[in-house]
Amino acid sequence: MKKLTLALLCATFLFACSTSVKRVETNLIKDVSGSWNDTDAQMVAQEMITDCLQAGWYNKFVTKKSKEPVVIVGTVNNKTSEHINTGVFVEEMQRALINSGKVEFVASSEERGEIRTERLEQDEFASEETRKAFGKEVGADFMLSGVLNSVIDKEGSRAVVFYQANLKLINVETNQIVWNGQKQIKKYVKRSKASW
């Protein structure tokens, strides 16, 4: 009986100290630290793109040019107090734009550079039938770029964090801003001052 109790006690301590990992749904909203997270990136991207595609510029362009606009995602500057991977945000926006089926999309400048290098190499190493020619790229009509700002009001263990994402759609030919969208997220974070 004593041995059993001892074993149970040991097991309790062992389990208490082990790391626990649990798979969760990717769309599960879970805030751990209160910092910017994947849910924020998804929310902002989805809502901003929906707003962008419903704005007046889209119908104007389609009516005038009789084709779908070609868009490129430019830089989203991080002006917050957190190291935010804006790449995740940019990818989310790109996915939302492509899936809308309303716009065509071209690769970003970084991806284009890689593809051009590949084309250069094909010029030297690929067979003539499979080689891809230069000068056939599709030029973007609009560039989507933006900035992510944050304001923190903090006192002791309490903080209110206000995120503001500003996105602009700029006509590549004329530099005209055809759409300016904004999405705000406000979080109240309270941290425990003591632990056992």
Next chain:
Amino acid sequence: MKAHALCLGLVVCLCSACAAPSLRYKSEVNNLIRTGQFEQAESLIASKKNKLYTQKDSVLFYLDRATLLHDDQQPRKSDELFNQAQERIDELYAKSVSASVARLFINDLTTPYYAADYERALTFFYRALNFMQLGNPMESAVEARKAVAFLDELRGTKTKGYTDDPFVQYVSSLIFESVGERSDARISRENAFKAYEKLGLRAPDFPMPADANEKGEVIIFHYNGLLPLKKSQTLQVSWDKLVSAASSPVESQNHVAPEVENAIRAGILGNAVTLAFPVLEKQLYTIAGSVAEVNGQQTPLQKAADLSLMATQDLEEKLPGIWFRLATRAVIRQTAVVQARHAVAKGADNKGLGELAGHLMSALGASLEKADTRQWFTLPAEIYMTRLFLPVGKQDITLLFKDGYGNILKTYTFEDVAIKKGGRVFLHYRTAL
């Protein structure tokens, strides 16, 4: 016999329970820093994981290594460790109640290492510079924003001691300028000057040439010297003669741990209580300044940060708390000694055995008494800096390191530094000779 062996075993176990990086170990690492062997010094620290640095000292484990990797011009690896340190500091926001209570009974080493405020501010500086070196000014600006937010909070909550950091504010202003955030840059610059004035220090002043727009800027940081090291100072207070210091051994670099020495002394003195507290020991270095030389033109670097002073002020700020806990522990331990002596003497009806129990309890108490000598010790003692405006193109920049008499002790050349019009390059070099 069995009881004696048990007591001895208990003393040994408790002695090893709360280990901290010793003075001897810190000196060993410092010797590698003196000779510029930063990577070897970092490896030595890494090998002490779970030995000298336990889980509760993980902040120090990351900080000590991250600094050396930064000094070794490995910004990416250095930043990974600084990031881990900052995350751990954040996790430790919730103070452990049990560890705080244990401080009153055992010693100050029972709590996790909560980085000092000046140390926290410096993590932002180091990370900002790492990002600049990696060519990522936007991420560097994130660190500058974090630094400014942290220092704003300090100014709002503290009235005494370390309430702002002029150097970190000044560097933040430079970083804000680099990403075009001029308003933030101006505010940080103003805060920096106010903080320098408050500390009675001269703010660095770098004249800007009339043709600065045609040139590129190079900002050089010279990390110099070794931070004063915390070591353990102990007092044996004889209780029956009220309060009188019987002896005051200081932690040395010999092989005997101070807590073992204390246990022996306390066992001999019997009715004495041992108190241990940290004191700072200045580290010697001869380099007292530096000059940057480009195309025969020399510009002296200016002292921008005195980390030795910050470490000293931080300890002074913490001393009242340390003394309070020392006094509490002394009372608790003396009560335990008296109780043990009386209980054993009464139970065994033998005054001699009671005395022995008192001596053993006293030795046990002394063996537990350890000063908290933990610190981010791989930091330099002082930071010099300069801002050079140089013609566009590739330039060799030589640093001449001088002693107090102006003799050149060492030189180092940053070769082929690419200067772009309107651009800014951040460079750093560490000496500890």
